Amino acid sequence: MSEVERESMEYDVVIVGAGPAGLSAAIRLKQLDADLNVVVLEKGSEVGAHILSGAVLDPCGLDALIPDWKEKGAPLNVPVTKDNFYVLGAGGQMRVPNWPMPPLMNNHGNYIVSMGNVCRWMAEQAEALGVEVFPGMACSELVYGDDGEVKGVVAGEFGKNPDGTPGPAYEPGMVLYGKYVFLSEGVRGSLSKEVMAKYDLSKGHCPQKFGLGMKEIWEIDPEKHREGTVTHTMGWPLGSNAGGGSFIYHLENNQVYVGFVVHLNYENPYLNPYMEFQRFKHHPMVAELLKGGKRVAYGARAISEGGWQSVPKVVFPGGALLGCSAGLVNVPRIKGNHNAMLSGKAAAEAAHEALKAGRAGDELTAYEAELRSGPIGKDLKKVRNVKPLWSKFGLSTSLALGGLDMWTNNLFGLSLLGTLKHGKSDAAATGEAAKFKPIDYPKPDGVLSFDRLTNVSFAMTNHEEQQPCHLQLKDPSVPISVNLPKYAEPAQRYCPAGVYEVVEEAGKDPRFVINFQNCVHCKTCDIKDPSQNINWVTPQGGDGPNYPNM
Template identity: 55%
Template structure:
């Protein structure tokens, strides 16, 4: 049954009214909610705020490196340390390595560019920080609904955003309601804030509907593939932050590794690969496994134990790709808009700051009795903020790498080491991106096939055992949330021309080509494996794959990530 048919038979949906509805319980969404409640308390007024979170709890779907700059958190919650925020491990040392296959060049301390300096920052689990932010929000009176996925944007007759509707529950694989069917709910608001993270399902729709990216560079993305390990205490160096460039990525493929030492003998590590790569044989997951075998990385992991695994797309386009953040009735915050600073590999501080700026504009509008208009004060405040200044200084970061990693690395040094020493706050030049990531793939016949070594099960692993330790689970009888516009395209185009790249760019084994009884090829979608990284929605060469929300509560359940 279509959604219209379901509503005709089971509707209307129950509706709840709020001043502000926030879609996404990550750092941006929760910071928006917290700031709204703080402002109401300061003014002695009321503001009704609701946060929808598709994960089983705030933090369940959160994945980040992560080294956190506490600047925005300190602005939002000045007493965060006394109040128990889980920022426990200050950065103690920075290392920047250029890897060859067997060796490495250490960047001298005095030559490490400013964007890789982490004095005053903390090595954290962002998932744990988000869980703590959720507690702070609830203590202020924010209503948080975990396990509810916002599946649809609702509009007023004048075209402004009215709110969102959650997905239906109890729909079978055939699209028919079953005995457990439950109709979704509508949440109406004066303003709806979208904080879904990179490549948000609804944010993507809003950007297209309101032409928010008109005149902007195409957004750039990367995939981060991450693991959490417990290592030999003798090898643990609390607060050490290691970044790598070079091997295993080739000069024409953007990417780099990270290894951060947390507290309690734990390290978080992974590889970030730009999704504008051209070779369809490349697998970011396999590149990450191979990267771990380098002597400078292996030395920390041997004798240790992998605890968890995950993957997530990140926005890397920066200032030149930022869409307009407001539209009638709502706004985009955090990585739904693309505020991450790719040069610093940091987005949580930007997410928190953008949420605060949006909250201040929304509170002012609600207090003035307005609704469903554009929150023009939000982008105006961003333009005056330190976040805008920070993103200005990094605006060319990703674009330099289109000339190769050697030139890209050299220009990062010039823009983030030399120019600041010459008195420049930002580069006196600007670079632009010409096309979206999915347009870069070349035909498989034109590219070198990559042979990846088999995993050993101790240091390197396969996809399925990795998904297992991500605690990923979906109700298997629900319709697949990875949908195809045209079911014939995968075999006719993706397999024939690009050798089936979805079977390699997906880090969770969702996509595989199998033979039918008559020997024909067929794309099989194992949606229950999906870790919600959004890579397929970004990298599919014909944009035929569309990621939609599964039932709320499904997906990964990250611990300590």
Template identity: 55%
Template sequence: MERESMEFDVVIVGAGPAGLSTACQLMKLAQEKEQELMVCVVEKGSEVGAHILSGAVFEPRALNELFPDWQEQGAPLNTAVTGDDIYLFNGENSAVKLPGFSVPKTMHNENNFIVSMGNVCRWLAEQAEQLGVEIFPGFPAQEIIYNEDGSVGGVITGDMGLDRDGNPKDSFMPGMELKAKYTVFSEGCRGHLGKELIAKFVLDADKSPQHYGLGFKEIWDIDPDKHQEGLVVHSAGWPLDKDTNGGGYLYHAENNQVFVGLIVDLNYSNPHLSPFDEFQRYKHHPKIAQYLEGGKRVSYGARAMAKGGFNSLPKMTMPGALLVGCDAGTINFAKIKGNHTAMKSGMLAAEAIVEALSAGDEGGKDLTSFADKFKNSWLYDELYNTRNFGPAMHKFGTFWGGAYNTIDQNFFGGKLPFNFKDDSLDHEQLKLAKDAPVINYPKPDNKLSFDKLSSVFLSNTNHEEEQPCHLKLADSSIPISVNLVKYAEPAQRYCPAGVYEVEHSEAGDKFVINAQNCVHCKTCDIKDPSQNITWVTPEGTGGPNYPNM
């Protein structure tokens, strides 16, 4: 079809911390070189920050480099960390507080801030626009443009106004071609275009597979008498069993609010496990409930995170494009932080692009200089020195893996001469349903624990109902004929938003997709044991609308 076309020097896909840092650094470096650049950022959310979900304890290292005067400029880093409490929950009512020396120093948070990362991204977007970047919210990048030589030449934004069968409605508007000399993909974890590029250019050759966790977050207004602004609480253990890795958190933010959540690693083996219900149980532990009781839950969200670390990092460049941030998997899971690393990867990408363009480069090259910049940066050192953190936990379990990591990080700075690797695939770890214990979760009390639908309501999720389903099944028979038979169809439980159901009737079992509920967490794309579900972008502005996650 005929599409309108616009040309830029650089197109950036995704207005998260990585993409916006790329944009800001591009314009700052171009100004230093007195070079004009045309840069645009496309964002699938209704506004910048609408799809951003992060804990978040924020390390300002990259921000200090990008905007040294961020305090004067009003960046929303308002709550300095004042204390770290780290617990081992060894039962639903018991806990042991760990002394500082027994905790990996990567988990200490002095000089960090408790922030809403959505609001930080809104602030970064303001800086980018002041520097001359064009930002287009509500325009998901749906397809990649490939040049005749196979290099990446930009993206095509999603068509608007299609019915369920993909036919144009009266409101139809075709997507636009956004052509670029270089395209930066910063879609976040398991970006659907990043996934395509990794496969097409075999960027993950000789790498460990990427590993993932599903992170939950709720914001609560709590009793001011219980609020301790700046306190960071982390936990390991209960409610997760010894075969399931992960951990919980509760951060005391500003305005008598706390951020509470649970991360469940997606290599879990019991198909009856429901990460959502594990999170609801978590809030009943006395160490967490003591803050929440009498409070009010005001927001809910969930998002997958890439946690494979250094050993799972793909090659981040290809002809005409770069992968940055969580699209590549730059999170430092030893710190439970990925925002500062995402920002730094984008800043390095900007340096490589500006150097090339200022030297007369017309685009389409594989900017191998990025690899050198990465290797000579603190980002490389930080990820390399924590390369064993996740694999050790998977290999030895939470207790002994944690003990190894404490020794490795606190006494050897991550330089012990071992290189553990986890070459398993998260989606292959499920046992057969008949071989795994059924988990009977308690009903929500609607005080601390809640059901999925009332939770999704708080995420402000919405999609245009008359549009093609953005959750694509390669084979529509597999959910019933394979996944239900073998695994009791785990999509009913691993999805944190109630998207997937199995309806039972005399006519037979039917797999139902409630795409309207989708919070864009990407868990189905990752955990489906048959790898039958592919997440693609829905119509623009669809998905959650997080106000300050």
């Protein structure tokens, strides 16, 4: 811990992040023992402000945690009524029938939801049980004990100058000590990244793989609205440039979620995921749906895609990784919220047993065992080869082989392919610019498609400008001296919020500019930068996007 003097508070369990995993852990702990002291710290201005997910929710996690969620008013209001799957070409589409797909791909019994609103409801359930939930409290540091164990976090530090020194209104924050600390920060959390490196948690596992998910909420013509309809597409506009696809979910109130995912292992550094998303909306099928409607919200978030092979060791001395911090997304189902909830429940049960036995600060090995052998492990193991097949063989071959592999896993509990490995990291997959041609993207029309800065205003993101930049360059010279000549500095394109610019002025050397105020906390830069030179750390609490119902 730094030399700053801070007040402290002690808890049985400290939980970082009020997403589905962290809130599930908090709820389960209090269900097991009402006398436990449990705190949840959330960096967003309110619970749900930083939650962005598709989302079609498999309620199995909620069923296990709060069986009477319907009676308690959980905001699961739109059951899936229809499942569509299309492969797109530039001017048309081909429907893929549902019958050849394995049962796990069926959305019957699932719900179209706003996970932000689900988390707001879960926070209410947690608080009713006596959990302390503090939004606007970013956790900026881990606190370690004498034996190297995690024993707490620093939260609520405000008022630093841009150079990192204390400003006139500096507040040092507090140390919150826990017998166990749960990290449920979502994908590529800054504290999770630190513990993974410190304790070498990824040793013996494949590198994590990622996608970038971008999403808009549209209000559409009521005549075209089909509540409960779920549509997924693959193919155009990405083609062979990158893996990925889209989702269109019809929720209530004539609204649709329109989303687009680009796998971040793409090679061409000229690819612009955001512009691929904007181009997608001009496909005749999508344009016809959105015509006469209006976009009301925008956001973006990285998605963990490595699955079973990439789940690191999830326990460390004094704590555990939960949910997307551990990478528990089922890629072909495009679902991770159910596993996030189940992981929170399992971690809570392991911590409860440990605390009952008088333990603290050690490894919760029971959680690790349950995650790998229980419902989460079974869910991820069945689909473990879909992502590596896609990365290796592309769309059409992987559809056939991946489908066959999921069927054999479903019917016989085994794969003819064994367990395929992922290749290099997404950063290392980036190719040199000299081997590719720039991509000429159509200019956004302001009706169906929008420039990045206009769309970012619909994320309602805000950062206090006098604080230190939370996008740290390990070496400030690298963007211009290495990334620009070698990779045409892809940060200009992969960031879905227009944070990074290369400014070239006549007679002057190019400059790398970071507009950190635009950041929507997606973490893509931390993942995709080919030099791994950008380190995303948390800004002060309450800053960032303010998503209403993503």
